Amino acid sequence: xxxxxxxxxxxxxxxxxxxxxxxxxxxxxxxxxxxxxxxxxxxxxxxxxxxxxxxxxxxxxxxxxxxxxxxxxxxxxxxxxxxxxxxxxxxxxxxxxxxxxxxxxxxxxxxxxxxxxxxxxxxxxxxxxxxxxxxxxxxxxxxxxxxxxxxxxxxxxxxxxxxxxxxxxxxxxxxxxxxxxxxxxxxxxxxxxxxxxxxxxxxxxxxxxxxxxxxxxxxxxxxxxxxxxxxxxxxxxxxxxxxxxxxxxxxxxxxxxxxxxxxxxxxxxxxxxxxxxxxxxxxxxxxxxxxxxxxxxxxxx
Amino acid sequence: xxxxxxxxxxxxxxxxxxxxxxxxxxxxxxxxxxxxxxxxxxxxxxxxxxxxxxxxxxxxxxxxxxxxxxxxxxxxxxxxxxxxxxxxxxxxxxxxxxxxxxxxxxxxxxxxxxxxxxxxxxxxxxxxxxxxxxxxxxxxxxxxxxxxxxxxxxxxxxxxxxxxxxxxxxxxxxxxxxxxxxxxxxxxxxxxxxxxxxxxxxxxxxxxxxxxxxxxxxxxxxxxxxxxxxxxxxxxxxxxxxxxxxxxxxxxxxxxxxxxxxxxxxxxxxxxxxxxxxxxxxxxxxxxxxxxxxxxxxxxx
DNA sequence: CGTAGTCATCGGATCATCCGATGGAAATTT
DNA sequence: AAATTTCCATCGGATGATCCGATGACTACG
Numbered sequence: 001x002x003x004x005x006x007x008x009x010x011x012x013x014x015x016x017x018x019x020x021x022x023x024x025x026x027x028x029x030x031x032x033x034x035x036x037x038x039x040x041x042x043x044x045x046x047x048x049x050x051x052x053x054x055x056x057x058x059x060x061x062x063x064x065x066x067x068x069x070x071x072x073x074x075x076x077x078x079x080x081x082x083x084x085x086x087x088x089x090x091x092x093x094x095x096x097x098x099x100x101x102x103x104x105x106x107x108x109x110x111x112x113x114x115x116x117x118x119x120x121x122x123x124x125x126x127x128x129x130x131x132x133x134x135x136x137x138x139x140x141x142x143x144x145x146x147x148x149x150x151x152x153x154x155x156x157x158x159x160x161x162x163x164x165x166x167x168x169x170x171x172x173x174x175x176x177x178x179x180x181x182x183x184x185x186x187x188x189x190x191x192x193x194x195x196x197x198x199x200x201x202x203x204x205x206x207x208x209x210x211x212x213x214x215x216x217x218x219x220x221x222x223x224x225x226x227x228x229x230x231x232x233x234x235x236x237x238x239x240x241x242x243x244x245x246x247x248x249x250x251x252x253x254x255x256x257x258x259x260x261x262x263x264x265x266x267x268x269x270x271x272x273x274x275x276x277x278x279x280x281x282x283x284x285x286x287x288x289x290x291x292x293x294x295x296x297x298x299x300x301x
Numbered sequence: 302x303x304x305x306x307x308x309x310x311x312x313x314x315x316x317x318x319x320x321x322x323x324x325x326x327x328x329x330x331x332x333x334x335x336x337x338x339x340x341x342x343x344x345x346x347x348x349x350x351x352x353x354x355x356x357x358x359x360x361x362x363x364x365x366x367x368x369x370x371x372x373x374x375x376x377x378x379x380x381x382x383x384x385x386x387x388x389x390x391x392x393x394x395x396x397x398x399x400x401x402x403x404x405x406x407x408x409x410x411x412x413x414x415x416x417x418x419x420x421x422x423x424x425x426x427x428x429x430x431x432x433x434x435x436x437x438x439x440x441x442x443x444x445x446x447x448x449x450x451x452x453x454x455x456x457x458x459x460x461x462x463x464x465x466x467x468x469x470x471x472x473x474x475x476x477x478x479x480x481x482x483x484x485x486x487x488x489x490x491x492x493x494x495x496x497x498x499x500x501x502x503x504x505x506x507x508x509x510x511x512x513x514x515x516x517x518x519x520x521x522x523x524x525x526x527x528x529x530x531x532x533x534x535x536x537x538x539x540x541x542x543x544x545x546x547x548x549x550x551x552x553x554x555x556x557x558x559x560x561x562x563x564x565x566x567x568x569x570x571x572x573x574x575x576x577x578x579x580x581x582x583x584x585x586x587x588x589x590x591x592x593x594x595x596x597x598x599x600x601x602x
Numbered sequence: 603c604g605t606a607g608t609c610a611t612c613g614g615a616t617c618a619t620c621c622g623a624t625g626g627a628a629a630t631t632t
Numbered sequence: 633a634a635a636t637t638t639c640c641a642t643c644g645g646a647t648g649a650t651c652c653g654a655t656g657a658c659t660a661c662g
Contacts, residue, residue, distance in 0.1 A: 002389075004308045004381045008619085011305075022640060035620055037641060042618095047388035060640085065391045072384045072583065079377035080305045086373050087348035090366045282373065309650085323609060336651055338610060343650095361609085 007080055009043040010073040012036045013051065017070045020059055078144070086282035093286045095124035101137035101146040102129060105205045105229055106273065109252025110150075114297040121293055133202045141278060148287055150294065152204050153274040161279040163288060165295040169270035170212055170244040171262045173236050180242070181261040188213050188265050195241035197232060200225035205271070209244040212269035229254050236260050246271065248298065273298055308381055310344040311374040313337045314352065318371045321360050379445070387583040394587050396425035402438035402447045403430060406506045406530055407574065410553025411451075415598040422594055435505045442579060449588055451595065453505050454575040462580040464589060466596040470571035471513055471545040472563045474537050481543070482562040489514050489566050496542035498533055501526035506572070510545040513570035530555050537561050547572065549599065574599055 015025035016036070026036035044051050051066035062070065088096070102111070111129070118125060130137070130146060138157045140146040149157070153164060172186040180186050180194075191213050199206045206225075226232035229249050236243055237258040245254060247270070250262055275294065277287045316326040317337070327337035345352050352367035363371065389397070403412070412430070419426060431438070431447060439458045441447040454463060473487040481487050481495075492514050500507045507526075527533035530550050537544050538559040546555060548571070551563055576595065578588045 002382065002385050004312075004378070005384050006618095007305045007308060007381075010384065023638090031619095032621055033640075034622075034642080039619085041641080047385060048392055049388035054640095065388070068387055068391075069384060072380070072387055076377065076380035076384055077305070079373070079380040080308075081303060083306050083311065083370060083373045083377055084303055084348060086369055087350035087366070090369075091349055307649095324607095332650095333652055334609075335611080335653075339650085342610080355609095 003046065005043060005046060005073075005076075007077060009039045009046075010077055012039040013043060013070060014073050014077065016040060016060060017062065017067075022060065082280070082282045089283045089286055092124065094122040094289060097126045097128060098148060098283075099128045099130070099146045101140060101149045101151075102131050103134055103137065103151045103204065104131055105199070105203060105246060105249065106150055106152070107131045109229075109246075109249045109254060110294075110297060112252070113300055114294060117293050117297055118290075122290075134204045135202065138276075141276065144278075147277065147281065147283065148290075149276040151274065151276060152208055152271040154272075155204060155276070157276045159279055160276040161284060162274050162276045163291050164272050164274045165291055166273055166298045167270050168246045168248045168273050168298065169264070169268050170209060171247055171250060171264055172242060173233060173245045174242050174261050174263065175236060175239045176259045176261050178242065178261070181263065183263065185266045186263045188267055188269070191242065191244075197235050197241040197243040198225055199229070199232060200227055205229075205246065208271040212244065212271075230256070233258050233260055248273075251301065304347065306344060306347060306374075306377075308378060310340045310347075311378055313340040314344060314371060315374050315378065317341060317361060318363065318368075323361065383581070383583045390584045390587055393425065395423040395590060398427045398429060399449060400429045400431065400447045402441060402450045402452075403432050404435055404438065404452045404505065405432055406500070406504060406547060406550065407451055407453070408432045409530075410547075410550045410555060411595075411598060413553065414601055415595060418594050418598055419591075423591075434503045436503065439577070442577065445579075448578065448582065448584065449591075450577040452575065452577060453509055453572040455573075456505060456577070458577045460580055461577040462585060463575050463577045464592050465573050465575045466592055467574055467599045468571050469547045469549045469574050469599065470565070470569050471510060472548055472551060472565055473543060474534060474546045475543050475562050475564065476537060476540045477560045477562050479543065479562070482564065484564065486567045487564045489568055489570065492543065492545075498536050498542040498544040499526055500530070500533060501528055506530075506547065509572040513545065513572075531557070534559050534561055549574075552602065 012025065012029055012031075015028045016022065019025040019028060022037055023033045026033040029036060031039075040052070047069070049065055049069070050063050051069055053061040053063055107129070115127075118127065130140070132140070134151050134155050134157075137146065137149050137151060138155070138160065141149055141160060142158060149160075150165075151157075152168070153162060155162075172180070172191070174181045174186070180190070196213075198209060226235055229245060232243055233245070233254055233256075235241070237260050245262065255262070275287060275291055277284060281287070313326065313330055313332075316329045317323065320326040320329060323338055324334045327334040330337060332340075341353070348370070350366055350370070351364050352370055354362040354364055408430070416428075419428065431441070433441070435452050435456050435458075438447065438450050438452065439456070439461065442450055442461060443459060450458070450461075451466075452458075453469070454465060456463075473481070473492070475482045475487070481491070497514075499510060527536055530546060533544055534546070534555055534557075536542070538561050546563065556563070576588060576592055578585060582588070
């Protein structure tokens, strides 16, 4: 059985790598510079490895091995944190800080109904919200800067674990005087011959809507891409074309009195909303426990 | 910044889970029972979590949370070990114990040429060999019981990292008096109408050979599956049918004087031999350094 | 009722870690 | 060129964590 490096010393090393300065790294660890310096030296002795180039340079310079060790130290430290977090999560589930990422085509429309429910059922939960495109949210999730994502499935979310929450059907949004507005339901087939407006690239809603209509991506005229669902609706109201909006957004008030008619499609298509989290997160069980409440908010009128 | 659990106490906990007995776990950790007991209690207090059911039972019983914590403690400990191992590997690369798994259609034929080369170039390397089917080797690799695999690609080796070492072409093996033995090269197309003998299920060589001939798996008569390349050759010698053998095995002496003719095929097909290791292994760089030597042994006459 | 087995607790010794002060080298200023 | 500043390494002494051996408490079993 080999002797394991001390987590404290690993923390010193990681802090030193982050700050590039003994003194600042020391105060970040709430110890004196001498302690941190001695800790690094002791670590180098225990590992029998040169981590820093001791050339008397102004700033500490890491050897290649040193950088490698720093990377492994980071993962070891977060694995240790996971032990403590698992215990903390079991102590009082669904409490404490939770960093939630939401895509822009869900957030503004769902949160007004979701937040009161969450405050009601999990009063000790402290939600930190961040709204961004799927791709960036997934990056932040994998980087550990977010704990949980609320987005539209399927998505390229790597090795994250996902849980579907419910269907969000698409509705056709038309200018009020459009000839199709007279019909009870809009056939998907005719959309291909209309001027179909979409969100700009990067919004998953764009791809999901095209998929739903079985249209190729190129069919969408690029100059008419909107930057948000609100502006998209305004464009429809101006008679520039038609679009698909998620029912969630309509219920969330995206129309806001604009002269736009929404009609169901002749075949129910839509997107599936879902949660995503790091598969190895100590709080995975908690997140699953959150799902019913969110699903309820999605299904609510 | 949260307070991290002590690795020592985590080790106590894991040992207790493994031995199910305070005294034996303690001696496994080279401490007294009292130390281990106190360590577990201190860990429970620091985590503020009940890990054991303290019912005065004969054997320690873990709570569900306790088992979860044990699992996370294991990964945290191995992450810490990885730090130390990275330093050790950098100190003297390609030395120390290396647990190598090899599939049966490579091992007996390559090792006689490989081992002297390894002893020559890496005299401090201590090889532990295990021969088994691909599937079990991959299991052992992921379970940490093996460090490195030598097998035929492509294989379902999960998230392991692989490095190709070289091509091992297939040759047709025929009874010496077989009519095809008179030809310089054997056309792949005619093999479908011959009685094709293969290794039994589980050997990757079986699938790779069928793939090479673009034959469906069902085409192989099950009653004629052999358990090793040696017995397969004996079956060919007895006139039961024909087969494909890797050139590596022929050069390794699999024929052993049997009345069997080997002929190249009309199109060069074969399998790719390669190495596989856990992507996060601290010794990944070492393993890559091993590849040229093995490739040389494969390519050698 | 006594014995064996097992885990928890206690007192005292030991060792790792920490801090403040100081040393010494390089960069910067005067 | 000398003085000053900045920065990292080292030292001595205080503190706290960890360890051990002995002992206590509980259960199981004959």
